[in-house]
Amino acid sequence: MARSSSGIVAGLTAAALAVIGFLGYQASASAPAHPPKAAAQAPAPAPADPGTAKADPGKPVAVPAGSGTGVRVVYSVGAKRVWLVGAADQEPKSFAVMPSTVHPAPGSYTVGSRSGTVTGSDGVPIEHVVRFATAEGIAIGFSARVDNTVPAPDTTKKTGGIRMTRADGDAMWAFATISSKVVVVP
Known part of the structure; x- marks a missing residue:
């Protein structure tokens, strides 16, 4: 027994x-939260942004003219930059991004879907995915690599991930909920 x-x-x-x-x-x-600060790796540098290299880093980068009004995300493909434009009395948050190989056409879009953590179309783990468009049959959206790097995309592949640092990805995730407005400018 x-x-x-x-x-x-x-x-x-x-x-x-x-x-x-x-x-x-x-x-x-399924948890997109980052490790505690003491255990976290040093953040990767933000992608180079030739449009602001000469600008005073203490001054905010102006929201592009012709990007509309009201609460919105503004994405400039040419400047490789995003603005999170909130209420009129708030200073917009702006940061550099790394566009992928497929770009959305200029215009107004809405956030259609979001994912906390997934594998990107380039095969790397990503988080805080905010999708807003489709171009050439490819989903276009903002995301951050879990390893906090922001490398240039592989130009041999068609991908639609607009990458940013994890800190900027956190801000995007909190700001751009379903049905949020996204304005793309050249």
């Missing part, structure tokens, strides 16, 4: 550990 009970106990213990391991994996795979 002792042998039979110890086999059952061992089986139940193994099953419980497997369930705990699976639930832990599920929680870590």
